[in-house]
Amino acid sequence: MKSPHPTIGGLLRSLRARNKWTLKQMSERSGIPLSTLSKIEHDRLSLTYDKLQQLSERLNIRMSELFAEETVNGGVPTVTARRSIGRVRDAVRIDGKNYESFYLCPELRHKRMTPAVTHLRARSLDEFGPYARNSGEEFVYVLEGTVVLHTEFYDPLPLQRGESVYIDANMGHAYVIGADSEAATIMTVSASDDDQGALEALMAAQGTR
Incomplete structure (x- = not known):
């Protein structure tokens, strides 16, 4: 099927x-x-x-x-005026040991941000294993349950539904399910260093910086 x-x-x-x-x-x-x-x-x-x-x-x-599907027209227009509705049923699913992630809006190429909905699996740092490290920065919003963010430089940070955190994703980090939750789901928006540079250039061109 x-x-x-x-x-x-x-x-x-x-x-x-x-x-x-x-x-x-x-x-x-x-x-x-x-x-x-x-x-x-x-x-x-x-x-x-x-x-x-x-x-x-x-x-x-x-x-x-x-995470971008093929499109008819190549290249990157200066002004895209584009819109994409992110639905989990249309997302790219990545199944891993610690996370089940659904990368949204896969039809868009040259995205400056990468949005995803992620279900957590690990319940402790020991179960998670070595810290994850991603290029760039990451914004995380808790959609369901309690999440504990472990990082290599800070004390563990409990996050409740509706709370969020913004981190340097190059720093070792791990999201795990809180002790009082059966499950936990987060929304992540990440941008690599190159993507962020492009975003800042666009903001400067529009006079928003």
Whole structure:
């Protein structure tokens, strides 16, 4: 049965088609073995978020480009006047050990921010394992349950539904389910350093800085 969500395999096929790469060329560029890449493209294997980060670095593209479906017109217009309605049923699902994330608005390319709805799985830092680290900055809003944010420089921070936090995502961090909750869901909006620079340039051009 076909997945209701865009898949990593489908997105990689679109990325390869946009760049006119053969499967072998993409394998050489990404460092993913040819047979493994073929299985990913046919949705027989998937990639964790960490592996996706490594892939974006090897291909020298933004993470937001990995989560963008192919569009008819290429290029980035100066003024996009675009709009995208984020629905979980249309999102790209990434299933990992600690998080189940749904990356919203996948049809938009060259996004300056990457929005996602994430269900937490770990209930302690020990269960979570090594801290996560992402390029750029991250805003998190608690949609459901109690969340505890662990970071390498601060004491654990409990966050209730409706509360939020903004962090340097390069800092080691982990979101876990609070002791008084059965489950917890967060909304994240992240921007890499390159994306943020583009956003600041746009704000300056519009006179909003």
